[in-house]
Amino acid sequence: MSDVTPPVPSPGRARQNQIYTDGVFGRKPKVPTNFEALERAARRKMSAKAWAYVAGGAGDGGTMRSNRTALERWAIVPRMLRDVSERSLETELFGQRLPAPVLFSPVGAGALAYPDADIHIGRAAAQLGIPYIFSSQGSASMEDTAAAMDEVTPGAPRWYQLYWSTDEDLVDSFLQRAEKSGAAAIVVTLDTTMLGWRPQDLNLGSLPFAQGLGIxxxxxxxxxxxxxxxxxxxxxxxxxxxxxxxxxxxxxxxxxxxxxxxxxxxxxxxxxxxxxxxxxxYSRPSLNWTDIAGLRDRTSLPIVLKGILHPDDALQAVDHGVDGILVSNHGGRQVDGAISSIDALVDVAKAVDGRSKVLLDSGIRGGADVFKALALGADAVCVGRPHMYGLALDGADGARDVVANIIAELDLTLGLSGHTSTADLTPAALKKVT
Incomplete structure (x- = not known):
């Protein structure tokens, strides 16, 4: 009898095998495994106001389109005859070892898509062992969301996204609550000191916060x-x-x-x-670098700045001792015609040169997109609209399955491209095409 332990299936193969095994018994996935079908299904499920808020962007949607076009300009160049039988997606962020370099992005007013949205997103993240970034504009308190996550996995990783209020005592209160709730980092959103021009919402006269949602x-x-x-x-x-x-x-x-x-x-x-x-x-247009400099005295947690797109801003962030930079154009929701997040990442990662963690969001739709972002210098990637669409379709299970699918595709793309660790990806894995 052999005492050799069989290899544990990779996340990608395990996910595939489960779906195909379910198919033998006539069970199909409740959430589609490709983004276009997922988006269509979510649109049928969501109300007009929910769809406008979650799927909509600034102006004519130029930045949203640019996010996708820029990603598609980078082609993966697979390498052959490399032993890829064992692979690792693990990464370390601010002292936490994570099973994959993927996070659930904060999404405001999620209750438009599903009741108690943040509770369910938190549970989904806890099941996967990856962080959920609690939204300042959430549909549940950070304490309730943290408790729900701990019911699934005690100490499940979570961060907190800060919208800097005009009331400084409120800012301090949020920071203290985040620390008590077990947040591992503070993510300061910089690009929403005022709302962008969002025609989808404006044409419906719909602002969820004015209805009491997301506060x-x-x-x-x-x-x-x-x-x-x-x-x-x-x-x-x-x-x-x-x-x-x-x-x-x-x-x-x-x-x-x-x-x-x-x-x-x-x-x-x-x-x-x-x-x-x-x-x-809720937000302060006068926010500036002096405020960021003083933030270190107000929290002991690592500080991540979200919304950085210019390399000079990235350098200034590093000079201020910031621990992380989240390259983001807010999913194309704030400035129409802005630079794509992946194009900005190339220059930001070069400027930072390893002196700060670099994350990316905006435009990520699948595992191949995550692969490209990591190869171009991101340490991790945040997923927004896809998990919201999964949430709308099947609550916590839907949000979990969508992100599990993204992680599975990342794992398979990694191996099929001749690589064994996401941590080792470099621009050499890609070729820019026109």
């Missing part, structure tokens, strides 16, 4: 609640809104999504004042 991180915060109460006590005069069907629906939405009884919330000024307060203080 749970705020309404669960003691400092924010204190601000709201002070505003109510001050009894600032406001114009009485016109009573319309839309206004009534908005009031009901605010009442449903605010903490406490929906019935009591209908007659309470708190939900309406919470929405107004959020809209006025």
């Amino acid at each position: 749970n991180q705020y309404t669960s915060d003691e400092r924010f609640i204190s601000i709201v109460r002070d505003r109510i006590a001050a009894a600032l005069p406001r114009e009485k809104p016109a009573i319309t069907v839309g206004a009534v629906k908005s009031l009901i939405s605010m009442a449903r999504h605010a903490p406490g009884s929906a019935v009591r919330n209908l007659v309470s000024p708190v939900p309406r004042e919470s929405v107004q307060t959020f809209l006025e203080i």
Whole structure:
């Protein structure tokens, strides 16, 4: 009898084998395994407002298209006759060893796509053992999301995305809560100090936050609640809104999504004042490098700057002692006609030259895209719209399966291209084509 232990199937082969085995019994995947089919299925499932917010971009969508076009200009050049029987996708980020260089991006107002979205995304990430970056504009508090993740896998990795409010005490409160919730890093979003011009939402007159969606991180915060109460006590005069069907629906939405009884919330000024307060203080256009320099004194966690696209900004971030840079154009949602994230990555990675971790998001649709980003200098990649589409289709299981598919494709692409470790990928694995 042989005592040789059979090799453990790779993530890619294990995922393939499970899907094909299920197929023998007539079971097909609940979420499509390619992005185009996934997107079509999600669009059929989601409401018009949800689709506009999640799938939409800035202006005419030029930056969204550029993200894809730029990725497609890089071709993978497979190498043959290399032993790729054993492969590793593992990576280390800020002291945490992760099974794959992939993270769940923060997505605001996820409840548009699925109730308690952040809870389900957190569970999906915990099942895969990779971080979920808690959104400041989340549909559940970071404490509730962390607890849900720990139910799946105690100590499951998580980060926190900070939208820098005009109220500094609120910023400090968010930072302290993130630390207590077990976040391994703070991701400061730089590119959304004001909302970009998003016609899909504008044409519907739809801003989810104005309906009370995506502000749970705020309404669960003691400092924010204190601000709201002070505003109510001050009894600032406001114009009485016109009573319309839309206004009534908005009031009901605010009442449903605010903490406490929906019935009591209908007659309470708190939900309406919470929405107004959020809209006025959630982000600060005056944010600058001096604020970033002072952030190190306000948190002990590693600091990642999200939204860096210019190499000079990357160099300045390194000079400020930032631990990570997330190259991102916000999925094409902020500036129409902006540089693609993958084109920006090439220059940023060269400028940083290993002095900071470099991550990338925007335009990632599958494992081959992740492969390209890693080869061009990213240490890890964040996935946004794909996991939201999976969430819309099948909750936590859908979000998990979509990202599991991306990781599986990454593993197979790695091996089929003649490589054994994502950590060893370099631009030599690619060729730029026109």
